[in-house]
Amino acid sequence: MPVVIVKMLEGRTTDQKRQLAREITDVITRVTGAPEDQVDVVIEDHPRENWAKAGVLYADK
Amino acid sequence: MPVVIVKMLEGRTTDQKRQLAREITDVITRVTGAPEDQVDVVIEDHPRENWAKAGVLYADK
Amino acid sequence: MPVVIVKMLEGRTTDQKRQLAREITDVITRVTGAPEDQVDVVIEDHPRENWAKAGVLYADK
């Protein structure tokens, strides 16, 4: 039942995503006691022209 | 005003999306009484390498 | 694996939520073929002072 949504800039490798999913799931199950097969982790890749920090797109930094 | 976000793995056809949007909207209006033209349904397709269940990416299953 | 997030104004009864969850899950499984026990439906209640349409809070309408 826990659903974890990770929003970040695009460009991570499949291996980084694999590791994020594995380790975040482990944290969730260890801390909350939720059964592992109930944990969804969704990674959302966002283009640099679609994310701004301090009012400036990452594409412009 | 109700906004429904459907997060799922990519790969559904346009026709499946059309049907999801139509039928979910019907459920919302019938159950809540919200006017149909106030209902937004947004379908979010996620690649198999971006979604994990039980700590394992769907791309690896 | 499909996760459905329903964002709406607060004030629905438990029975309306029960019906929304039941019927939206049925639509998802019928249209996409996803197994029922993989479908999460999360209903998010928002106060009228936290939602605006056309620039005006529902609390002010």
Next chain:
Amino acid sequence: MPVVIVKMLEGRTTDQKRQLAREITDVITRVTGAPEDQVDVVIEDHPRENWAKAGVLYADK
């Protein structure tokens, strides 16, 4: 059709929310040309014990 979700710490006044909704809607319509009555702004208040920056809950800062 644009839906804007503003996630922030709880504690803003109704008047601040009113102003956020009004001005964000104006930005959206002016920049994108979307009709005003198609713009939803949803403000999500999060308790300080539910939001962390740099690994530390705001409740602990």
Next chain:
Amino acid sequence: MPVVIVKMLEGRTTDQKRQLAREITDVITRVTGAPEDQVDVVIEDHPRENWAKAGVLYADK
């Protein structure tokens, strides 16, 4: 700390996104007093076949 998510149909230019990010950030900092470098704006582009209003996909309108 405020995170603003703008969900809209794809098709906006980089310049429109730049302007949205700049002006929404200015509204947030002016109204809430949040420091500019704490404001994230994420623009999510959705294909017309993934968004429905009144039960009809924009791709079908």
Next chain:
Amino acid sequence: MPVVIVKMLEGRTTDQKRQLAREITDVITRVTGAPEDQVDVVIEDHPRENWAKAGVLYADK
């Protein structure tokens, strides 16, 4: 810049939230190289009557 949203049933203690935030932030920085002070973790508590699995509200299980 990574923003992590953890959606789960309400009822976790502040200490569990503190631990989730700390450890998820550590995973993100270690795997992606993002600077710690750029990581937001937002925990969203959902009432049992607002979350359904397999079409049944947790409040009814």
